[in-house]
Amino acid sequence: MVTMLERDSELHQRAWDAAASVVDPEIPVLTIADLGVLRDVTLDGDHVEVAITPTYSGCPAMNMIALEIEIALERAGFRRSKVRTVLSPAWTTDWMSEEGRQKLRAYGIAPPQSSHSRRALFGEQTVACPQCGSDKTELLSEFGSTSCKALWRCKACREPFDYFKCH
Amino acid sequence: MPTANIQVSETPLVLYALRRADDALILGHRLSEWCGHAPMLEEDMALSNIALDLIGQARELYSYAAKAEGGNNDEDKLAYLRDVRQYRNLLLVEQPNGDFAQTLVRQFFYSAFADLYWRAMMTSRDTTLAAIAAKSEKESAYHLRHASEWIIRLGDGTDESHARAQRAIDHLWAFTGEMFAVDDGERALIHAGIAIDPGTLRGRWLTTLSDVISEATLRLPENDWMQQGGRAGRHSEHLGHLLSELQSMQRTFPGQTW
Numbered sequence: 001m002v003t004m005l006e007r008d009s010e011l012h013q014r015a016w017d018a019a020a021s022v023v024d025p026e027i028p029v030l031t032i033a034d035l036g037v038l039r040d041v042t043l044d045g046d047h048v049e050v051a052i053t054p055t056y057s058g059c060p061a062m063n064m065i066a067l068e069i070e071i072a073l074e075r076a077g078f079r080r081s082k083v084r085t086v087l088s089p090a091w092t093t094d095w096m097s098e099e100g101r102q103k104l105r106a107y108g109i110a111p112p113q114s115s116h117s118r119r120a121l122f123g124e125q126t127v128a129c130p131q132c133g134s135d136k137t138e139l140l141s142e143f144g145s146t147s148c149k150a151l152w153r154c155k156a157c158r159e160p161f162d163y164f165k166c167h
Numbered sequence: 168m169p170t171a172n173i174q175v176s177e178t179p180l181v182l183y184a185l186r187r188a189d190d191a192l193i194l195g196h197r198l199s200e201w202c203g204h205a206p207m208l209e210e211d212m213a214l215s216n217i218a219l220d221l222i223g224q225a226r227e228l229y230s231y232a233a234k235a236e237g238g239n240n241d242e243d244k245l246a247y248l249r250d251v252r253q254y255r256n257l258l259l260v261e262q263p264n265g266d267f268a269q270t271l272v273r274q275f276f277y278s279a280f281a282d283l284y285w286r287a288m289m290t291s292r293d294t295t296l297a298a299i300a301a302k303s304e305k306e307s308a309y310h311l312r313h314a315s316e317w318i319i320r321l322g323d324g325t326d327e328s329h330a331r332a333q334r335a336i337d338h339l340w341a342f343t344g345e346m347f348a349v350d351d352g353e354r355a356l357i358h359a360g361i362a363i364d365p366g367t368l369r370g371r372w373l374t375t376l377s378d379v380i381s382e383a384t385l386r387l388p389e390n391d392w393m394q395q396g397g398r399a400g401r402h403s404e405h406l407g408h409l410l411s412e413l414q415s416m417q418r419t420f421p422g423q424t425w
Contacts (some may be wrong), residue, residue: 057302058195058223087227088298090305142313143213145221151209167305 008043015048016041018076022068025061026146027105032065036095037069039086048073048081053091055167056147093167104164110152112166127163129154137161173240173248177354181236182255183362184296185245186398188228189256192246193275193406195221196413200264213313217274220306225401227299247417250399251407258397260343261406265335268321268328272335275314279375280346282370284308292360315379322383333385346372 017157020033032052033037040051050069056060066083073081093112093116110130128135134156142165144151149162175181198218205211211242231244261276264270283308288300321332325420356362382389398400416423 026309054223055286056220056223057227057306058219058221060219087302090298090301093306101214141209142212142217142309143209145212147216 012041014045014052014076015043015050015073015078017052018072018078019048019069022065022072025064025068027104027107027109029103030100032069033110034097034100034103036093036097037065046078046080048078049084050081051084051086053086053089055091059147061146093164096164108161109149110161110163112164114166127152128158129157130161131159132157132159171248171254172250173244173359175240175245175249175253176236177405178235179356180361182396183356184228184235186230186255188232189254190224190277191221191228191384192225192413193254193256193409194260194274195225197260197262197264198270198274201270211292214270217310217313220303222332224299224303224306227302228387231295231299235377243417247414251402251410253400254397254402254406254410255400256397256406257342257345258403259337259339261397261403261409262339262342263405265338266331266402268331269335270346271314271317271321272332272339274310274377275318276339276343276376277346278307278311278314278341280368280372282311282367283371284363284365287363287368291362296361311375315375318379318385319383322380322385329384331367332383336380336385337388340388341392341394342392345397347396348395348398370373391399394421 009076011129020031020038022032022038024030024032024035024037027114034053037052037055038050041051042049042051049071052062052069062085066085069083070081094114096112103109103150108130110127113125113127125138126135126140129137129152132154134154136155137152140151140153140160142150148164148167151160152163153160175185177185195218198214198221201214202211204216205214212243225246226242229245233242233245257277259273262269262273282304285300285304289297289304291297291300318332321328323329347369349365353362357364376387
């Protein structure tokens with residue numbers, strides 16, 4: 001016999017899994033769960049509320065992610081859903097899962113380093129090349145193809161690569 | 168008529184948020200004017216990225232102001248349906264891009280302030296403003312580093328880049344005083360722990376400036392005469408031209424959405 005409690009927890013898991021399957025439109029190997037953007041999923045009857053936290057203030061992917069969440073929930077059988085944005089506590093790359101970091105590296109993007117290396121005005125940092133693993137790399141530009149990435153170049157294999165900035 | 172300017176009930180809190188939102192929107196818009204025109208591709212992307220961050224900050228602050236005001240307006244109405252005199256941004260951020268040096272000096276003066284300001288605002292008793300600050304301070308650290316590197320590169324570069332950077336510093340200096348000014352309404356918010364006193368940041372702001380500017384072999388002006396007016400809605404002629412472009416779609420097709 002399935003109790004109400006078990007049924008609710010199963011429903012909740014289904015809602016969480018649906019929301020967690022949404023990927024970042026700009027880095028499609030990462031889900032919003034890997035990124036730490038998915039903060040909470042609550043269920044009230046058949047109504048689902050999903051809380052997400054924005055990565056960068058102006059990240060244009062956030063609107064798209066909210067839309068994708070609603071679609072994913074609808075496909076999982078939840079017709080009534082709402083996506084809420086929470087600002088506090090502010091998102092940090094420290095929330096990115098270890099699995100997410102590995103997926104990023106395999107995709108050719110160097111994963112973010114720990115956020116306390118961020119503060120120095122002209123800090124030296126070492127970022128290992130995601131292609132060949134060498135740490136003989138140099139920064140080309142702090143601002144890359146999306147808000148969250150910087151552009152680097154490997155001096156060993158000569159390949160340019162993206163680095164997911166710590167934040 | 169939807170094309171008419173909206174009325175905003177400017178309580179001290181609404182005005183406070185609007186001023187910061189206007190700073191971010193106008194500076195973000197100015198930087199976006201470089202999109203497709205910057206001297207190199209990396210810089211084109213950098214300036215557009217910074218513009219996006221600033222416009223994102225503006226959106227949060229406008230939404231906050233709209234809520235604090237009571238809900239008649241929203242972020243879009245506040246951005247698109249106020250006229251020049253209703254805008255409360257610093258005169259500094261509306262100054263034209265000029266050459267690349269002028270854009271970067273403007274960015275440097277502002278980012279050196281914003282970085283300190285947002286870090287201090289993280290302790291605001293207002294939880295929304297504190298959350299916006301926690302987000303913005305991470306971004307402003309990148310913006311400041313980017314601008315600082317350019318000031319050094321330009322100042323310590325060729326005779327031409329040095330002269331242009333110095334000209335930009337001399338030209339924009341008089342617009343920096345306004346960042347540290349407060350009026351009675353803001354003083355009450357500072358007293359309540361909602362806002363911070365920008366005057367307390369000036370010493371550290373000057374230290375950042377002199378560190379970078381001396382490494383760049385440039386100098387800060389000795390002139391301490393400062394122009395003010397933006398916070399009270401008195402702007403240079405440049406803002407009207409900027410708004411006519413920023414608002415043209417909403418003014419031409421009222422209520423238009425994507």
